[in-house]
Amino acid sequence: MTSIDDDEFERLLTDFEHEAIHLETRDAYGTAVELPHMAKWAAGEPDDLEWLQGWCATLRDHAAAGRSVRRARIVSEPLSDYQRWSFSIAAPMVDAGEDIRWVPRRRISSIPIPGNDFYLFDDRLVVFLHYTGNGLAVDKVISTDPGDVQLCRTAFEAVWRVAIPHREYKPV
Template sequence: MPRELLERFVPRKSAPAVSELVTGAAFDALFSGFAHTARRLETRTHYDIENERESFDQFLNGEAVDLGWFAPWLDTMRTQTGAGKTVARVRVVPPELTDYLRYELHLAESNTTAGEDIRYLDRATANDLCLPDRDFWLFDSHILAVLHFTDAGQLLGAEIITDPAIVVEHARWLDAAFHHAQPYREFVQEHPPR
């Protein structure tokens, strides 16, 4: 990631903790500004994302799911993966998928078609690996974005961390998660979303 872009995201030490969270356009820029890899660990069983609520309800009601709201993300993923970059995530899941996780599994077809590598890891294995119980993105193996949520699952923003020791620890967790996780195509065969 270019230095000038990195400087936009590294919080100033004097700022209060809540103002250090990256949100909005600055958060979106993380996904257009990385040079090689963007990897994520997802640990929540539900997210409350405003622009997907309608399609989530459609999914729950067995209706056709309108993915118009999803187009900007998918366009970004096609652009990044088309440029030879890697976007990958591991979703930690319980034995019984929640409605929201089934919905995400339904959406994963579009994610993977756009070039993302999505994998699934059962909660027991995640616990055995001592993975953290928090979501984060790791960009280019040196910029960590720890995601903060409300109890209801609404994203508050990302805490940007560049301390090498903390980044390396999170990279190690991601490596272990990816090593043990099941690829989307296999997982969806065993766990059809509907």
């Protein structure tokens, strides 16, 4: 497996041909982009979500081109503050074309999943996302190994079958 930088990751997020799937397994993240906005939310301050508009534009482009973007979020209930905030900002991404689904952790007890969050692009390339204990991203590594691709595809589809679409999920 080889580490990639943010520029290469951004390229992968925009240049896939058919489908990008993303499995999130953590209850909290701490990305530099998100932390100030989550702090506003925690303080009850308004956020115009302007910072999300670039991603939403990318999602609209994918949808217009017939490309699929799906995300499954495995969450503990009651939701962590991070996941409650994530839920509160998901609608613009869903409206732009990303199919986001929520999976209460109790639903996946017997589903084998990879040890790290990942993106799978066009069933050919996996990007495993590595985080510190407090949720800060530390590395992104790629794999084209057929075993990794199959593991991620199988895990994602098993989780997806028990996932709840964003508009139907009622946060606990």
